[in-house]
Amino acid sequence: MKIGNIIVRLRSFLTTVITLLSHLPTPHRIVLACASLILIVSVMVADNTSAVPVAPGQFRSNLSLDLGESDVEVNSEPSVESSAQVKDPEPEVSYVVQKGDTLSTIFDLLHISQTTLYKLMEADLNVLALDTIQPGHQLGFNFDTEGDLKQFIFRSGLTYKVVFNRGEKGEFEYKEFIEKGGYRREVFAGEVQGDLPRSMQRAGVRIAEAYQVTSLLKERMNFRSHLRAGDRFQLAVSRQYVKGEYTGNSIIEGFVYDGAIRKQSAFLFDDNYFDADGESLEKAFQRIPLKRRYRISSGFNPKRKHPITGLIRPHNGTDFSVPIGTPVLAAGDGVVTRVIKHRYAGLYIEIQHNRKYTTRYLHLSKAYVRKGQKVSRGQKIAASGNSGRSTGAHLHYELRVNGRPVNAMTAPIPVVQTIASKKRNAFKHQVAELKSLMAEQLALAKKQ
Ligand SMILES: [Zn+2]
Incomplete structure (x- = not known):
């Protein structure tokens, strides 16, 4: 052989x-x-x-x-x-x-x-x-x-x-x-014994979903001092399934906390979270991660072709022509998920903002944050540069919504502070519907 x-x-x-x-x-x-x-x-x-x-x-x-x-x-x-x-x-x-x-x-x-x-x-x-x-x-x-x-x-x-x-x-x-998969709404209700995430877990909520809730309400509630044993909570969540299997993606649709000291709620409407009175729970994004507007040297272009190979080489970000060392700011509140040196992207940072938004900042010269660090909107996270494969000093800035790159200069981003008056009724209707679903679940939970 x-x-x-x-x-x-x-x-x-x-x-x-x-x-x-x-x-x-x-x-x-x-x-x-x-x-x-x-x-x-x-x-x-x-x-x-x-x-x-x-x-x-x-x-x-x-x-x-x-x-x-x-x-x-x-x-x-x-x-x-x-x-x-x-x-x-x-x-x-x-x-x-x-x-x-x-x-x-x-x-x-x-x-x-x-x-x-x-x-x-x-x-x-x-x-x-x-x-x-x-x-x-x-x-x-x-x-x-x-x-x-x-x-x-x-x-x-x-x-x-x-x-x-x-x-x-x-x-x-x-x-x-x-894969888009399908979403199934599930409703949970229970009482607080110990901390909130674990109390929710006992009621059937996944721990990651519980943490989504606490991060959503972190500005409004102190999850230590405001909690009392016996406080009640209700949650409506949409879980994503692909071929019958849970993907790990959950969207919090509604949450009500009915406590001895604090009453609080969160409802998803038009891609933003509001309390039951229609007050926004989320902080806005800033459109440009820089202190002022700079010239855009190359815009977002998903269909860009490589001049030599003719292959589609999308430009998933917006390039700002900024001198090396220009302060780069976090576009919104979030957690730093990557600080990486890449052969082509250079030194880059990724920030995960609440649930579905991610931003990336490429070709940096210096990073002032580390992986896992919490950052707030407008915080200086880096100095721009010319690292990786770059034809000149610039900042490449990317915004992704549910993992998909979008044009950061035009995409609808959370800037809403209150619900437009013409949408008020739709909002009230949705809150009422979720509340009644959750009340049913609470009644069930009490019987057990
Ligand atoms: Zn670029």
């Missing part, structure tokens, strides 16, 4: 093994990995080729060894259509990100060159999806007949997917997919 054939066999074995393994819990993985290795080894022995015995549990290092022979022919399995709309064909190699993995360790493992990784990162510049790979994220790889990476699929959770396809010039083009 020729060494080339062995590699071909190994590769198809390993592909199957990786695909299987990535869907299984760790103990099963180890068992399966051992079984597969024994199988592989026996195939080699049966062919009178000298087989190297492999210790169990060394699956990974073996994998990288075996796929390493880049000069050997590789099997040309039917390739996936480059059109990303095709309904999820199984990629040739599937991999679920493990603890401690980085993109380069994974690419090393599969013997995909660093050049290819850089090309992917270049395409990812406008998504920055690959910067935050975490255990559980799913990666898919498809190769061409030469064994070069042709398609790369990144999937996080049930709702988000980015597909990178390689064009003729070797550059990658990406498409982002966000």
